[in-house]
Amino acid sequence: xxxxxxxxxxxxxxxxxxxxxxxxxxxxxxxxxxxxxxxxxxxxxxxxxxxxxxxxxxxxxxxxxxxxxxxxxxxxxxxxxxxxxxxxxxxxxxx
Amino acid sequence: xxxxxxxxxxxxxxxxxxxxxxxxxxxxxxxxxxxxxxxxxxxxxxxxxxxxxxxxxxxxxxxxxxxxxxxxxxxxxxxxxxxxxxxxxxxxx
Numbered sequence: 001x002x003x004x005x006x007x008x009x010x011x012x013x014x015x016x017x018x019x020x021x022x023x024x025x026x027x028x029x030x031x032x033x034x035x036x037x038x039x040x041x042x043x044x045x046x047x048x049x050x051x052x053x054x055x056x057x058x059x060x061x062x063x064x065x066x067x068x069x070x071x072x073x074x075x076x077x078x079x080x081x082x083x084x085x086x087x088x089x090x091x092x093x094x095x
Numbered sequence: 096x097x098x099x100x101x102x103x104x105x106x107x108x109x110x111x112x113x114x115x116x117x118x119x120x121x122x123x124x125x126x127x128x129x130x131x132x133x134x135x136x137x138x139x140x141x142x143x144x145x146x147x148x149x150x151x152x153x154x155x156x157x158x159x160x161x162x163x164x165x166x167x168x169x170x171x172x173x174x175x176x177x178x179x180x181x182x183x184x185x186x187x188x
Binding site: 046 | 131132133134135136137139140141144149150151152153154155156157158159160161162163164185186
């Protein structure tokens, strides 16, 4: 499974969900080439939509910056191999 | 203002909103260094939250891929200078 150890940069997710995020990322890297960021992001987002309800967003890449509002307890940013992964559930209202 | 011509790659936004998106991006590039992607994204997202209501997301960078669900009529992806910009209003429903 995990070829390399994932490093969590920042998160407010519960531990179990974090593990799911990293497992999904690792699984996606087995399925797709490291340059196919969109397919990798799609794989992770679809899995999270299925397990935790719709509305998830996923950004994958080696060079990007984001600014976003997310639902509470649904944010993780981590590094795995050469890529950075950002997963969050978007919020359209401020709690 | 617009140092270079912005090139819209894909969108379902109204033309007026598109122009606003590119103007915000250009304004952000005047204010921040081209390497400071987060500040650039923050500037654009905050402006869109103010003008069009909360819930906007913005990704800026030279190398990234995304997969997301967005509200209807609120998505634009364009290139300006060396950066790519993705702006959309997320949906949590």
